[in-house]
Amino acid sequence: MGLPLYWKQCVASVTEWWKTVKQARSIWRLTFLYTGLLLAVVIVLLVVLFQLSIGQMSRQQHLQMDNIIQQQTQLAQQLNNDEFIAQFKLQAESSRQYLLTYQTQSKMIGRLNSIPSNLSQCSKLARFPIWLDKYEEIRLISGCSQSLPDGLLIIAIDDEYLYDLKGQFITASMIALCLALLMGLITGLIFSTRVLKRINSINKVALRVESGQLSARIAVSKHNDEYDHMALHINTMLNQLQHSFETIAGITDAIAHDLRTPLGHLRQQLESEIEANLKHNLPSEQLQSMLEKLDEILFTFSAMLELTRLQQQQEQKSQHFKTVNLQQIMVDAVDLIEPLTEEKQQIIKLKSDLEVSIKGDASLLFRAVYNLLENASKYAGDKATISLQLTKNGFIVSDNGPGICDSEKDKVFQRLYRIEKSRQIAGFGLGLTLVKAIIQLHNGSIKLLDNNPGLSVQVEFSQ
Incomplete structure (x- = not known):
């Protein structure tokens, strides 16, 4: 059972979007870089704000608890057990923020009725539940124990509000990070698109100049940047x-x-x-x-x-172009070049199974195809194999001759330029220059590639 039409459209939309993303990799790189820097700044600010607020409150609590533990330890060492218990009762009853408890072998003094099993040694705190009459509910508090000469000191604090504050801060931080991420992606995408739009306009002009349109110029805005x-x-x-x-x-x-x-x-x-x-x-x-x-x-x-x-x-940009059957032009060019190839005992192969039509000048296109076949026959040598293949966007002329080295592939399109090893062969150095001019006139491109061995001339039309 096939996918419903709706899902097919969704898949097609996602595929098209992904192709656009891959083609705009520079835009996304700049956007992600800008967003990453923005998130880093926000994270640093949140960490600093946490340390200056909640972190400072938590450190202050730990410092006060350490002071109380140190004070009670010194008193336990200086006073006898009865005197220490008497002063401890006053300390435990007067303390509102901290819950103090002292346990001996016979009794327990303070605000806790029992010692939690998971209580840890100070200054490491452990959380445990307790019933508080003040709130008339069970609350989670944090505390620790400290061994004294005649008993065990337990100190705890009701810091549930601090944990609630930490949770609220974390929630607010996540919202802030999400907003920063969204803002970074939007602003970064807008910024990157505007920057790369200017760069792409320069690239388009460079491609036009490369194709022979020497009058192409880059548009200058009013920003003067x-x-x-x-x-x-x-x-x-x-x-x-x-x-x-x-x-x-x-x-x-x-x-x-x-x-x-x-x-x-x-x-x-x-x-x-x-x-x-x-x-x-x-x-x-x-x-x-x-x-x-x-x-x-x-x-x-x-x-x-x-x-x-x-x-x-x-x-x-000539306006007299008509629809031309590229397949027929190739057949005519091969028919005309065959007598020349037969004299050199060359084999010419034509692959034109496709039906390709373009807008252009039939006589000029015929001349371009014939010139490429003539060049292949002239420089490939006797008994060479020449292939002319029609593609969906143009055609390819290839041979198994000596080919052209990479350093010469761009130079052969210049006026009157001839490769040194081919100077003994009759020619004027204008054949490929004329072919390139004809191809560019028809909004096409021409490339010289290695055929291993030989040369492959690839022609593609963008119309």
Whole structure:
């Protein structure tokens, strides 16, 4: 028999709450620290208050009892038995706070009719019940016994009011601690939430900058506190970084843009010379090699300009995205890359059992998938195995080639950066940079992981 709907909802609510608690561990750590300090202060104050009030009264009672015991012991040593009994009767009858009793072998003098069996030696007190005519009820009193030369001295005190006062103090202390705990949790949670809210806002801006949104800035409040000062410094640093990146990108784009026209004219001239040589049966291998090198340069310039365009779209958040079937894009990319893998005797595996659709640009996503497959085929080596797997949030491209060391995994996303051992392989150092720009344009993330052996490229979309 399954759980009722009500209990299922309760279990779901508790589970969701626990997930939130685990994600907000810093908030709870600060809250518990603040609450612990508050409880420690309250406990210290309660202990000091107890010692200055009830503790002082209890110590005063013990001191007076010790004085009476010392006095009676000295009198018992100085006086004979009859003289001691005579003065003791006067002392026992005149004492209202303390119950004094003296027992000899033949009689008992004082206010107690019998000696309790659990009575302890002074100065350790034991509690025992007794009927008091004053209150006309049985009350618990505390007392002890002291051996004298000719008998046994019993001294007791009616301290039930002191025990009642201690109980009331303990009850009041527990209430105070509970209130302090509740107040500490509430105020600590509010304080921690406000503090960590500011920190989380900084983290969100850092993640946006990390994803390529260099225009992201931290909001500055009107409090002008330490967080606002830190936000101003970080914003200033981001302004300088953005200016530096824009300057570098502007220079490279300007160079690429300005050189495309003369290089295009040069390419036309080379094509004309090649055609002329072919008509006159003249050798044109050197001109053909020059044309191929020139095409590589033009392709690099075009890729740099396209990268800048993608990064600008990332800032503006393109609005022309449509629903795209990621599974179909992967199938098309594998179909296009298969001839290249067959030449290198490579095996390519496609795992696309899921149906995944995202908002995006189909041509750009296809280019990102194809570029990753092309990189895997290019650097994994002959007879390598390449795998393309569709996940519920994106896809994974992996191979069993030499891989990339950890120190190079972040650098390969930089413009024109190439690993030293791969420089003998044709390339421009812009492939992964373009892929990352495309993925970020679609609110995604890309990670390079070890495949042991080889490299695994993990792409996830947050939409």
